[in-house]
Amino acid sequence: MEMVNVEHLTKLFPLRKRLFSREKHYVYAVxxxxxxxxxxxxxxxxxxxGCGKTTxxxxxxxxxxxxxxxxxIKNENIADLRGKELKKFRKNIQMIFQDPYESLNPRFIxxxxxxxxxxxxxxxxxxxxxxxxxxxxxxxxEEFLFRYSHELSGGQRQRVAIARALVIDPIFVxxxxxxxxxxxxxxxxxxxxxxxxxxxxxxxxxxxxxxxAVARYMCDSIAVMYLGKIVERGNAEExxxxxxxxxxxxxxxxxxxxxxxxxxxxxxxxxRVSDAVNPPERCRxxxxxxxxKDICKRKYPKLIECCKDHFVACHLYG
Amino acid sequence: MDTILxxxxxxxxxxxxxxxxxxxxNVSFKxxxxxxxxxxxxxGCGKTSxxxxxMKLLPENARIMNGKILFDGEDIVPKTEExxxxxxxxxxxxxxxxxxxxxxxxxxxxxxxxxxxxxHDNISKEEAREKVEKLYExxxxxxxxxxxxxxxxxxxxxxxxxxxxxxxxxxxxxxxDEPTTALDVIVQDQIIDEIVxxxxxxxxxxxxxxxxxxxxxxxxxxxxxxxxxxxVEYTYTSTxxxxxxxxxxxxxxxxxxxxxxxxKELKPVPGEPPNLxxxxxxxxxxxxxxxxxxxxxxxxxxxxxxxxDHFLACHKVI
Numbered sequence: 200m201e202m203v204n205v206e207h208l209t210k211l212f213p214l215r216k217r218l219f220s221r222e223k224h225y226v227y228a229v230x231x232x233x234x235x236x237x238x239x240x241x242x243x244x245x246x247x248x249g250c251g252k253t254t255x256x257x258x259x260x261x262x263x264x265x266x267x268x269x270x271x272i273k274n275e276n277i278a279d280l281r282g283k284e285l286k287k288f289r290k291n292i293q294m295i296f297q298d299p300y301e302s303l304n305p306r307f308i309x310x311x312x313x314x315x316x317x318x319x320x321x322x323x324x325x326x327x328x329x330x331x332x333x334x335x336x337x338x339x340x341e342e343f344l345f346r347y348s349h350e351l352s353g354g355q356r357q358r359v360a361i362a363r364a365l366v367i368d369p370i371f372v373x374x375x376x377x378x379x380x381x382x383x384x385x386x387x388x389x390x391x392x393x394x395x396x397x398x399x400x401x402x403x404x405x406x407x408x409x410x411x412a413v414a415r416y417m418c419d420s421i422a423v424m425y426l427g428k429i430v431e432r433g434n435a436e437e438x439x440x441x442x443x444x445x446x447x448x449x450x451x452x453x454x455x456x457x458x459x460x461x462x463x464x465x466x467x468x469x470x471r472v473s474d475a476v477n478p479p480e481r482c483r484x485x486x487x488x489x490x491x492k493d494i495c496k497r498k499y500p501k502l503i504e505c506c507k508d509h510f511v512a513c514h515l516y517g
Numbered sequence: 518m519d520t521i522l523x524x525x526x527x528x529x530x531x532x533x534x535x536x537x538x539x540x541x542x543n544v545s546f547k548x549x550x551x552x553x554x555x556x557x558x559x560x561g562c563g564k565t566s567x568x569x570x571x572m573k574l575l576p577e578n579a580r581i582m583n584g585k586i587l588f589d590g591e592d593i594v595p596k597t598e599e600x601x602x603x604x605x606x607x608x609x610x611x612x613x614x615x616x617x618x619x620x621x622x623x624x625x626x627x628x629x630x631x632x633x634x635x636x637h638d639n640i641s642k643e644e645a646r647e648k649v650e651k652l653y654e655x656x657x658x659x660x661x662x663x664x665x666x667x668x669x670x671x672x673x674x675x676x677x678x679x680x681x682x683x684x685x686x687x688x689x690x691x692x693x694d695e696p697t698t699a700l701d702v703i704v705q706d707q708i709i710d711e712i713v714x715x716x717x718x719x720x721x722x723x724x725x726x727x728x729x730x731x732x733x734x735x736x737x738x739x740x741x742x743x744x745x746x747x748x749v750e751y752t753y754t755s756t757x758x759x760x761x762x763x764x765x766x767x768x769x770x771x772x773x774x775x776x777x778x779x780x781k782e783l784k785p786v787p788g789e790p791p792n793l794x795x796x797x798x799x800x801x802x803x804x805x806x807x808x809x810x811x812x813x814x815x816x817x818x819x820x821x822x823x824x825x826d827h828f829l830a831c832h833k834v835i
Binding site for chain 2: 387409
């Protein structure tokens with residue numbers, strides 16, 4: 200069953216208009232992005248910084264309003280929800296933020312932090328708070344309830360952030376780089392916790408990360424983003440083992456391997472030159488691509504299915 | 518081969534209102550000429566502090582309590598600031614972590630490097646300029662960019678400029694402190710490639726500090742694993758990966774996801790790193806160690822050579 204279905208999602212940020220200039224300039228942060236996530240699956244969204252990953256994540260939880268496009272969650276379109284209806288719907292989708300040092304209010308004790316979504320929805324219930332803390336491994340909950348966030352370690356903070364997201368029984372969770380601020384030995388712990396919680400509650404997760412190795416470990420499917428567009432998506436193992444798009448190939452070839460004997464072949468591509476301000480019709484990756492053809496300059500390639508459940512947006516295929 | 522750097526029982530603490538934080542404790546190792554040593558560990562384990570000890574760029578509240586730092590056979594611990602200034606940059610230089618903060622935003626990048634050269638070498642501005650031009654070509658930057666300001670550079674270019682600056686006075690020894698941490702995967706890969714090539718080309722001796730064991734695996738021929746101020750294992754990269762002996766090294770390796778080979782489950786290290794204000798008695802890793810025994814609680818294991826060129830601090834393996 201599809202839990203999340205995103206169709207032609209677009210978000211433009213206007214740049215400040217110059218005095219006397221008529222044309223408006225826009226940053227195409229997310230440009231015509233479509234994907235689906237099945238119930239109980241984790242989809243990874245990967246790409247370099249500035250490619251639109253976090254904007255997509257924020258659009259899905261409606262922290263930003265989309266310029267156009269539809270977001271269906273459980274067959275309900277939430278892209279145009281406003282006011283009371285939106286607030287009511289918010290209990291179904293929750294977000295885990297990147298930096299637990301900033302996403303927790305330093306004046307709140309753990310209880311207040313975790314209780315907040317419940318209070319906002321009028322569902323306050325002490326038992327739920329206890330359960331949520333226990334589920335994320337902060338045991339016994341009594342010991343943590345009255346601590347401030349500065350009294351917690353990085354790993355514990357991120358657990359509190361996860362408890363806050365789960366306390367309200369969401370059906371869809373957006374995790375925006377939840378482990379990039381954590382240390383190696385603690386990171387593995389939090390990743391395993393997220394996997395266990397997914398299994399336990401049959402959660403649907405969008406996992407935003409820049410780390411392909413983490414994406415491979417966590418996700419069932421992966422979507423690769425480049426300058427606001429999804430250039431490739433499909434089954435996680437398939438994308439890692441058999442990448443099609445020149446950008447995905449280059450990205451994978453740049454990941455260092457924790458094994459001194461593994462000799463990897465580097466694919467050399469140039470540094471990024473174009474940005475997402477009023478991009479021309481051509482392929483966004485054109486300047487850096489090693490396989491560019493004439494047609495790449497004229498037309499943006501459509502996302503086509505090159506083999507089963509593997510989509511790629513490149514003129515080299517199809 | 519000549520020893521270029523030898524550290525003997527180095528101990529460094531930071532004085533805080535709550536007491537002494539022992540950031541580097543009983544560290545001994547040697548680096549030979551032409552070698553590249555990787556120093557890997559979690560944040561707060563003392564990697565950067567150790568690097569700063571060698572540069573003697575310590576903040577005012579830091580004290581070197583004990584030990585020797587023999588650089589080219591000379592102990593630099595008792596040296597005055599005036600004497601250190603002669604060694605810095607010509608003897609030991611450093612590639613700093615945050616390239617954005619390491620450059621002065623109101624001076625042209627080229628001028629900053631020229632200034633660094635003129636401070637240490639008695640040469641004319643024209644000669645210095647020619648030297649910087651050569652350095653720019655060496656690190657893969659166009660010499661025309663010398664007249665640009667730091668904000669006109671991309672992240673990767675800034676890091677290249679910092680590398681050029683570190684090489685400016687032909688140092689005998691370079692410390693690279695997380696030179697790629699803030700960069701995107703592809704740019705990170707290019708910079709690593711550059712550093713490895715330069716190291717070979719100039720036969721540089723290098724210490725590469727990173728939290729990412731996979732980056733170290735690709736750049737260095739020796740690895741030192743650091744935990745809570747101690748170096749717990751130090752040997753050749755290939756030996757360490759084939760035959761890791763310290764429980765922390767093993768744990769660190771199994772908590773890293775990889776894009777190579779079959780998907781493996783990550784095994785996190787239980788617990789959190791100790792508070793160095795009052796580190797645990799005995800071995801600092803014992804509270805998290807699954808092999809811990811009575812003796813580990815009481816005695817700090819000695820750092821000994823158990824095979825040729827394989828140093829280890831653990832009771833269990835001895």
